[in-house]
Each structure stands twice: as structure tokens, then as C-alpha cells.
Amino acid sequence: MEFECSTLSLWREALSSYSSRIQSLNKPNLVSLDDFYRNELPSLLHQRNPSPFITTSELSDLMRWKLTRGKWRPRLLDFVSxxxxxxVKSASQKAFQALPDISKAISELTVLKGVGPATASAVLAAYAPDVAPFMSDEAMVAALGNSKDYTLKQYLLFANKLQEKAKELTAEGESFTPSDVERALWSGAVGAKLLSSESDPDLKTDKSKNPNKRRRKR
Structure with missing residues (x-):
């Protein structure tokens, strides 16, 4: 899925394929975790208005979703749990109250050990998908050309681009949120990988991975 694409039908198709892409990964518990993240958690958060917060247990499940849908990093889950x-309640309340100032909201959450800008963005996206999209690897590559820089500055650039794309697609007659754009980009990227693996089962997608490289929290 090319980020510059302006064909509404292609974006709609990518977004509608999201659930089937989740299933196609065949990862343990991913379907139920994704249902929790996209449906159950947003409802729980909004039930706590006007002072919404996330619990440690919910944050742990969110982290499981993030790591299962993406790259598994058990240390992050240990930290969060x-x-x-x-x-957690205090930090998340401050973060949600800071919206729509996503810079301040992200900063309130990243004081938590194991929570970097990407995880913080997932928390915000669960509550305000129309404001703060999740900072996934696939969407980062599509929107910014790389997924290496997981900083607040990079997230703000990323969020702005997805907000603008959402406005563009909504203007075409469809209702798209920045989070819809992220899911469509993720779905498109996963679909492309599946096609590649089917045509070349020996294709190695992690040639550039350096196992000795230290990673910052995300």
C-alpha cells in the first residue's frame, strides 16, 4: 500500500482486509488480543469518562497485542506487567486529559518503565483513534520511509502525516480516522509479505537484523 495512493477503493480494500490479515499470521492469541485492543479496551476507557485511565492489566494486554502483532520483545512485557x-492510573489519566495535545500525552505515558512512544501511541489510539494513530513499523515505513527512529519527534511527524491522509480520504466521501489509515497500511504491508512468501518460501525478510544491536524501549 503506497502512502501517496489517493484511490479510495484501494484504501477501503486494505482496511477491510485487516481482520483476515490478522488471522493469516496464525500467531497464538492474536485474534483475541486484537479484538480486545480494537473493541473491548476502547469501550472500557470511554466508560471511565470524564477521567479515563488504563489499568496495569489492560496495559499488559495491550503490550501483548503490540508485540504479537509486531515483533516479540518479552522484556518490555515484563517491565509493563x-x-x-x-x-499507571495516574500517568494514563494525565495523558488522556492532555489530548488533543499528543506531544504532552505521549510524554505523560513514557515516564512508565517499558513504555516508549510507540506503546504510548497504542494507548492513545485505543481512546482517541481520530487523533493519535498507533506507531507501527509498517505504517512508519509507508509514511516516513523507515521504522528505526522511535522518538517523540518522529511520532509527531508520523501522526501529522496520517491525520492529513485521513482528512484527504474522508474528503473523498469515506470516513477515515488516522487509526484507520494505520491499519490499512499495516494490512497492505502484511498482505504484500504474504504474497512474497507464497511466491518464494525461502525468502528471508530479516537479512538486515542485527541480533547484537541494543534497542530502545518502544
Missing amino acids: ALDEAV
Whole structure:
């Protein structure tokens, strides 16, 4: 899925294929985790208005979703699962109250150990998909050309591009949120990988991976 594409039908097709792409990955619990993240969690958060917050358990499940849909990093899950309930509640309340200032909202969440800008964006996207899209690898590559720089500055650039694309697609007569754009980009990228693996089962997609490289929290 090319980010510059302006053909509404292609975006609609990519977005509608999201659930089948989730299933096609055949990852343990991903279907149920995705249902939790996209349906159950947003409902729980909005039920807590006017002072919404996320619990440590919910944040752990969100992290499981993020790592299962993307790249598994168990240390991040360990960090998040060990967070104090009161600290998570306080940080997330401040973050949600800061919206639509996503810079401040992200900063409020990244004080939590194991929570970087990408995980923070997933928390915000669950509550405000029309404001803050999830910072996924696939959408980062599509929108910005790389997925290496997981900083607040990079997220703000990313979010702005997806907000603008959502406005462009909505102007075409369809209702698209920045989070819809992210899911469509993810779906398109996963679909392309599946086609590549089917045509060449020996294709190695991680040639550039350096196992010794230290990674920052995301």
C-alpha cells in the first residue's frame, strides 16, 4: 500500500482486509488480543469518562497485542506487567486529559518503565483513534520511509502525516480516522509479505537484523 495512493477503493480494500490479515499470521492469541485492543479496551476507557485511565492489566494486554502483532520483545512485557497500579492510573489519566495535545500525552505515558512512544501511541489510539494513530513499523515505513527512529519527534511527524491522509480520504466521501489509515497500511504491508512468501518460501525478510544491536524501549 503506497502512502501517496489517493484511490479510495484501494484504501477501503486494505482496511477491510485487516481482520483476515490478522488471522493469516496464525500467531497464538492474536485474534483475541486484537479484538480486545480494537473493541473491548476502547469501550472500557470511554466508560471511565470524564477521567479515563488504563489499568496495569489492560496495559499488559495491550503490550501483548503490540508485540504479537509486531515483533516479540518479552522484556518490555515484563517491565509493563510489573508497573504499580496507581502509577499507571495516574500517568494514563494525565495523558488522556492532555489530548488533543499528543506531544504532552505521549510524554505523560513514557515516564512508565517499558513504555516508549510507540506503546504510548497504542494507548492513545485505543481512546482517541481520530487523533493519535498507533506507531507501527509498517505504517512508519509507508509514511516516513523507515521504522528505526522511535522518538517523540518522529511520532509527531508520523501522526501529522496520517491525520492529513485521513482528512484527504474522508474528503473523498469515506470516513477515515488516522487509526484507520494505520491499519490499512499495516494490512497492505502484511498482505504484500504474504504474497512474497507464497511466491518464494525461502525468502528471508530479516537479512538486515542485527541480533547484537541494543534497542530502545518502544
